[in-house]
Amino acid sequence: MSDHIIEVKDLSVEFRTDEGTVKAVKNVSFSLPRGKTVGLVGESGSGKSVSSLAIMKLIPNPPGEITSGQILFDGKDLVKASDTEMRKVRGNRISMIFQEPMTSLNPVFTVGDQICETLMLHQSLDKTAATKKAIELLDQVGIPNPTERVKSYPHEMSGGQRQRVMIAMAIACEPEILIADEPTTALDVTIQKQILDLLADLQKKYNMSVLFITHDLGVIADIADEVIVMYRGDIVETGTCEQIFTHAKHPYTKGLLACRPSLESNPERLPMVSDFMDEAGNEKSHSLDLDKVHKYVRPIDEQKNPVILQIKGVKKHFPMQKGLFGNVKTWLKAVDDVTLNVRRGRTLGLVGESGCGKTTLGRTILRLIEPTGGQIIYDGNDITTYDRSKMRAMRRKMQIIFQDPYASLNPRMTVGAAIMEPMVIHNLGNGKAERIEMAGDLMDRVGLSRTMLNRYPHEFSGGQRQRICIARALAVKPEFIICDESVSALDVSIQAQILNLLLDLQEEFDLTYIFISHDLAVVKFISDEVAVMYNGKVVEMNDAVGIYENPQHDYTKKLLSAIPKGIPKTLMPAST
Amino acid sequence: MAKFIIRRTLYMIPILLGIALITFLLFNMAGGDPAAQAAGKYATAERIEEIRTELGLDGPLYVQFGRHVQQMLTFDFGRSWATKQTISSMITSGIDASMSLTVPTLIITQIITIALALFIAFFRGTLFDKTSLIVCLALLSFSSLVYILYGQFSLAFNAGLFPISGWDPSWVGRWQYLILPILIGVMLSLGGSVLFYRTVFIDQLHQDYVRTARSKGLSDNVIMYKHILRNALIPIITVVVAQMPFVIVGSLLIEAFFQIPGLGGMTYQAINNADFPVIKAMTMIGAILYLVFQLVADILYAVVDPRVQVR
């Protein structure tokens, strides 16, 4: 018996699209040792998910197809296995959990039924026995009150609980292998920690082999014994977790590790993958001093940094439940009495988990959503009292950059038209020629070519689109910009570029930012002050270094402790 | 649940008012002088005046509208101009003929089209799927009249397989007259229905839960017949419930051609004779039935889909 339960040899997967054949995975070989956790890490489009789906033979065909290679499972080639044979393997000996806990369960069956289905199929249990087992499983994955919850429908559970149900379903038949495809990406950081701990426990208990797919190196460090790094369909590096984190060989791995903002360091600018590797994938010499930590706290200069924006007791309540005649019975207090000050030329980080009200607050400040109460004082004037035309003039000074670069540009407008639109609205620039010139300058400034002005958003990558959004926001020469999760949808390597760009622009144009994010490391890197939001309220506010070194509120402490450390277990300073 | 039904019923009031308003505008006001039409071309002025009183068209507008609403709520639509019978008695006598045509048609159509659509969705993307798609679109490209005319002509008149038209009021006797109309009724909605369900099923096949089901080792059959069909119940209910008013008021074209004495045939006669009270009655009944069945649909949604909140 080999030490490796799965051996993948020369695997290639291709997808046929309108634009031609795309090689998603190119001649990849790797193996999965028994009883260990292997982390498969890579950015979007690296082929990591496709590789894992290939093991289960779940690649949608058409358009996808395994074009060559072997997948040896206990010596048997799964690529050649028939559909009937595969069905006996799936869910029984190899099982899988997915990224989207909200949609991965069938909404019209109870979670109990869905767990029982697996048990009845592979272990030939009857309904009563299966239900009994399902309750035990739910208990094991930490669902409180399992005898009741077994009758719940997926929509009655939170995202974290649904992922637990998925895990219960996956381990029901005590499989030899568990494939986890980004299982915590859609979850909040505190829930992520619980799920990771649960997976680690179960792995030990059942001595499973786990293939853990993620884009997040921090998570990998916490959970994996071995690491495989994928880049554009190739494996660029494999090694033990320790080797990868301390002695990475491939420039891509080095860049990926370096460009991640972390809680431990305070660099002035983030290193970028392009500092380590050129376009062809060759190593580049760089002059970055990676070990040097810049303790970087910008002092407040009352002259240069006066308070420009005061948020006083701002509230936003949404009606939740309506009575028979449309009278509101209960309210959702999305933003509940928030008071904050923002200084010119500085960045206020606004951090919190999903549903804490940070995005609503951001949009309320710009009056994209009308506040229920409170004052928003910009430059001494309460803008909540402004009428429509005054507010429109005001919008020149205040801008916003959104999260999803795919949704924030009008797909039917050229990027040039998008950047020039604010100029047209606010009458900036003299005629079309000058506006084109100005738009071109902005494109140059955000690192894109001005020859691309006539292109459409879908012809750009996610990171490029975010640059265009920044250019559009800059078109009105604003003083104040709200960045609403502006880097959350981007790969880490792109994220580093955008964060650096935002800092450069702040210096150049003396911009004031409110930076909204769920990612504490990113917020720490970019902000001067940080406010922590929880249930619609700001629970704690401090400067960016202080809040991490000396958290006061329980919630802040909980948040901080939940963040993956990004240091392999074996390298952790002697834990008790 | 009771509260939910009450609220949905209250919601029907403004719609009922809307229906009353539109039918009033169309039939009582814009359609010329109903009394003059009812009296015929050669009536004297006095006769028209008499009919006007008879029809309740002499009061001021709001009185007329009030009477109109009252008719709608009490289902008392007065008498037909053509047959002079009360409309309510005409409706009660026609309803069973209509339903013995429409109920089997609906059931057979749904079973056949759902089965076919599942089968086609299973082979999505293949040549078979593409061919089926074109065949369905081709079926949709004939006028309903052509199906009826040609079916009646070739199968009944030429081949003599069925009687050309006619009716037997006894429950046993009527079936020989019903087979061909039902067959044609199924053909009429075959193409559209199969296309619709195919889209529904393929939509479901792309959902994440299907991937989960496959990763559990379930066979394609179990996924299709258990997971997907159950999730597709909502669009199926929508389609079936939208058909229900026509199940009751019958099929205008088929009943007219095969001389089935149902409500559809009655409506056809009324249109031919410009028999306004009957058309108006059928319009309002159709609308009210539609509303009622929407309520039924909402209740059924809550039954089959646990996500629907009944508050």
Place this chain on the structure above:
Amino acid sequence: MKATTMNAVNVASNPQLEQGRSLWYDAYLRIKKDKVAVISFFTICFYLVLTLLSSLGVIFDNYGVVDNSLTYLPPSWDHWFGTDLFGRDVLARAVHGTKTSLVVGFAGTGIAMAIGTVLGACSGYFGGKVDDLIVWFYTTIDTIPYILLVVAFSFVLGPSLLTLCLAIGLTAWVRHCRIVRAEYIKHRDLDYVQGAAALGASHARRIFLHILPNVFHLVLINFSLGFVGAVKSEVILSFLGLGVEPGTPSWGVMINDAKQELFRGVWWNLAAATLFMFFLVLAFNLFTDALRDALDPKLKNK
């Protein structure tokens, strides 16, 4: 992952702009590759040319020539589809009937699209009271059985080609309106519209310049669907005696005449009208299907 290529390329010296590829152009390329769609499109064009030439009297100007000695002649070299009761050439009648169908299809559906788009856009975008009112209005219309509503309109307006267009146009907008409303509700909260609002764009600008181009493909698809519905409605209304003015050539009238003629063995009137209608409607059906595939942004972003 072209991240690394983005380090500012200085092209100020070369102000030549690259040509972008719009989503419409993408869709056009996709349709061009689809053989069925191209054939359907040219079929529709063929009908348009036929209508134009026959209306100008260039071809088949004999459609109104009555000769009672030629009643019900079966198909022959002189009359490919035979003659009708009045001895008129059936093929010529069918060709001229195209015009009626096209007018009803284009005008009726055009009216429906205009009403549906504007009401749906306002309803979905503004929400609140405006939405309540419009939803109430179309729910009411939708509740009334479609064919009876059209019948009522026709009675009120009296039978004519214009009546047909109005009756269809004023009743067929509901489905489209509902779809457009749903799209506007979805789009008004998307970041690109919120972004436009943050830039100070007015409501009108957001409704017409930003959202409309993004839902316009639905107008095209629904127009194509509605066209088919209108052509079919014309046939049914003719059967109910509410079609075009007597004497005007129309497929509906021809099919309707067949209900007596068939039993006397005269099948060619029905055959001609059915074939003419079948190819036009099939072309529209296939083209709609291709249009949907080509314009659906869901497939695009995969």
